[in-house]
Amino acid sequence: MILIAATGNAGKIKEIKEILSDFEILSLKDIYFEEEIEENGKSFFENALIKAKAVYDFSRQNYPEAIVLADDSGLEVEALGGKPGIFSARYAGKDAPQEALIQKVLQEMKAIPEAKRQARFKCCMALLSADGEAFYSQGYCEGRIGFERRGENGFGYDPIFLVKEFDYQKTMAELSSEEKNRISHRRKALDAIKERLAGGAMV
Ligand code: ITT
Numbered sequence: 001m002i003l004i005a006a007t008g009n010a011g012k013i014k015e016i017k018e019i020l021s022d023f024e025i026l027s028l029k030d031i032y033f034e035e036e037i038e039e040n041g042k043s044f045f046e047n048a049l050i051k052a053k054a055v056y057d058f059s060r061q062n063y064p065e066a067i068v069l070a071d072d073s074g075l076e077v078e079a080l081g082g083k084p085g086i087f088s089a090r091y092a093g094k095d096a097p098q099e100a101l102i103q104k105v106l107q108e109m110k111a112i113p114e115a116k117r118q119a120r121f122k123c124c125m126a127l128l129s130a131d132g133e134a135f136y137s138q139g140y141c142e143g144r145i146g147f148e149r150r151g152e153n154g155f156g157y158d159p160i161f162l163v164k165e166f167d168y169q170k171t172m173a174e175l176s177s178e179e180k181n182r183i184s185h186r187r188k189a190l191d192a193i194k195e196r197l198a199g200g201a202m203v
Pocket of ligand 1: 006007008009012039051071072073074075088089101121154155156157158172184186
């Protein structure tokens, strides 16, 4: 079974491949998909489905039997009313570097005391079977926004996210990939995907 990961984000691809290590996974590069998908949905799930459908349509000619998996994810900060949320990738403007996104959140959180810095990562996935049937799953990871960036692993907002499951002592970027993949929002969303695929429902 071939699974196409409908994401252009190298960090997501790496984690999806590590967590779904039993599957043959192709990236958008592998299938020469170069279109820019407009993510104009109002929720993580809508955006995941938009991405999955675009890649599903594109891939039918060469990979008619492949299933397609899209991941829409982001950071929700309580003190910011849930922002950056679905705008996590473009919170500091389109094509702004990740460091600018991190600095923007740190700046907005500057005056917020430790007790009010709760946040969570959310990951919503849409899986399309070869027949185009959709299956959805989601996962969360709870934490707190730190006062400075720490750590070099992972991607995105990982350096400013203190992980609850590590007693807020480590940022997500200070975890090894094995540690992150054990507790992450992406891992939790992929557990349900794995179960679905193991049941043979999508092939
Ligand atoms: P695709 O749409 O091509 O999948 P993207 O990076 O644009 O890639 P999203 O629209 O889902 O993906 O934006 C998600 C953003 O949320 C991402 O760019 C990161 O900044 C952040 N994010 C998602 N998962 C994360 C994680 O595990 N660790 C840190 N930041 C994460």
